[in-house]
Amino acid sequence: MNEMTKIIQERHSSRGQFDPTRPVPKDKRNVILEAARWTPTAHNMQNYEIIIIDDKEVIETIGNIKSMTSEAFIRENFEQLSMSEEELRKKKTGILGNQFPPKWRDASKLDEAIKERTTSPLSGTIRGGQTILLVIYDKRKRAPASEGDVLGFISLGCLMENMWLVAQELGISMHIMSAFSGEEIQKELKNILGIPDYMEIGFACKLGYPIxxxxxxxxxxxxxxxxxxxxxxxxxxxxxxxxARLLSPKLPSCV
Ligand SMILES: Cc1cc2nc3c(=O)[nH]c(=O)nc-3n(C[C@H](O)[C@H](O)[C@H](O)COP(=O)(O)O)c2cc1C
Known part of the structure; x- marks a missing residue:
């Protein structure tokens, strides 16, 4: 298998606890940022800025931000769940339900789950991550004639993948944290990090080494x-x- 295909197949989401004593070395982080720099973007607009967050106090402050999962997330998340590995292997799309609370996995209990929601701190998502890259973009601009700036968002996806693949190559784990772009969390993050209001959070990822x-x-x-x-x-x-290198049976089915 060619090296690039192997990296593509082995890249994966690392949702576990990261080792707080092992920050990502600066030289490796810079290689990831170099990959970011060469991202293809619509009209070569390079429509992103990246805030590198590696100060323990700042991470702690961000970790204290509390938020509540939206009703839409709980309902639509349910649609993507498989309740067993067997079901997931058969469906071939979606994710395993066992990482969510029991009521989130039961169609008849979703209303209850939504009623019982409480806030939880972002530290539960950051889970020991010592390097967070926050990708922001200027919401006043769009790729030429791109309705809803769809092409701009695709470009942010290219950025995500460029960084993720190079992180994988360097043996660094990555986890996407969509919660960071939630409306309420954005407001608090903008305050903490001094982000101007016209900038919007695209996504955040944490980099590191899982325990x-x-x-x-x-x-x-x-x-x-x-x-x-x-x-x-x-x-x-x-x-x-x-x-042959694109055939899927070699996909690592477990990481
Ligand atoms: C745009 C985007 C947003 C994502 N947001 C999250 C997230 O908030 N939390 C999470 O655990 N995984 C998130 N993921 C990871 C996907 O769930 C994951 O890529 C998918 O389940 C396939 O698994 P794999 O990355 O291990 O191949 C996101 C991925 C993408 C591309």
Whole structure:
């Protein structure tokens, strides 16, 4: 398998506790930022700024921000859950339910779960992370003629993936923390970090070294299930076989 494909397949979400005594060395962090620098973006707008947060006190202050999971998240999250590894392997999309509270995994108890919501601190998401990269963008701008700046958001996705792949190559774990872009949390983060109001938080990721790598089943659809041959709905069965390096059975199914 070619080296790039191996890195793509091995890149994964690290949701466990990070080792607070092992910060990401500056030279490695800079390699990740170099990957960020070369991100393809719509019109080469380079529509991002990155705030590097590695000051313990700042991380602690951010960790104290409290927020409540939205009703929409609990309801829509449920749609993506598999209740067993077997179900997930069969479905090939979504995530395992066991990382969420029992009531979030039971259709008949979602209303109750929503009523019983309480606030929790962001430290529960940061979980020992000592280096956080906060990606922000100027919400007053958009990629030319891009309705809703869809192309701008795709560009932020490219940025995320560039950094994630290089982190993987360097043996550094990464975890995306979407909660950081929630409306209420944004307000507090902008205060703490002095971010001007016209800048919006795109996403945050933490980088580091997990104390123990948690085993998680990782699934992907087969190529045939998302490709169409010359016309939508026509199965790609009769297309030439994809190059061996792109076949999925080698996907590490557990990390
Ligand atoms: C835009 C985006 C937002 C994500 N937000 C979160 C998040 O808030 N929390 C989380 O645990 N994982 C988050 N993830 C990670 C995905 O859940 C993960 O990539 C997916 O389940 C596939 O697993 P893998 O990364 O191990 O291959 C996010 C991924 C992307 C691309």
């Amino acid at each position: 123990a790598e948690t085993k998680t089943v990782r699934v992907r659809r087969e190529i045939e299930s998302f490709t169409h041959h010359n016309k939508y709905g026509i199965n790609a069965d009769d297309s030439p076989a994809p190059p």
